[in-house]
Amino acid sequence: MAEAFKFELVSPERLLVSEDVESVVVPGADGEMTVMAKHAPVMTTVQPGVVTVKTAAGKSDRYVVFGGFADILPEACTLLAESATHVDDIDREALTRRIQDAREDVSDAKNEEVRTRAEAYLAQLTTLERAILPA
Structure with missing residues (x-):
């Protein structure tokens, strides 16, 4: 069993996760990175993507994030x-709106x-x- 460390996922609205975990997969600036206990200190921006959390109890959860940053230390990770x-709570219409807004941003650049x-x-x-929603 992997060693546990403290993980917190915070959005402006609320604290989504605050618990001991075995690993966290973060969509970092240079691609996905897996964070485990005793990880070297790193601070990275977070790209839109899916954060996968494996708790110390063996449960796995996935969260959709849209930007931000992660502070990774040997004993903790805060995103x-x-x-x-x-x-499970993702709103397909909201994601479709974000994609449409992004298309308009490309056109209006x-x-x-x-x-x-x-x-x-x-x-x-x-x-x-494509990663989170069925066609």
Whole structure:
């Protein structure tokens, strides 16, 4: 059995998770990263994606996050999300609206830098949609 560490997932609205866990998969700036006890200290931005939490009791939960950052220490991990919800509670219409807004941001981009960021965000959202919602 893997060693447990403290994990907290916080959104502006509420504290979603605060418990001892075995591992957390975080959609970090450079791709997904698995955090376990005694992880080297890291701070990373969080991309839109799914956070998978495996509790010390062996239960697995998934949460959808839209941005934020994670502070990872050997004894704890805190993920401060711009927006977060349990996968079971995801609102397909809200996700569709976010994707439509991102498409409009791509179309309305004033320069190449803004367009590139908007296209990256749109790609993350559509990948997320495919990962969590059945067709």
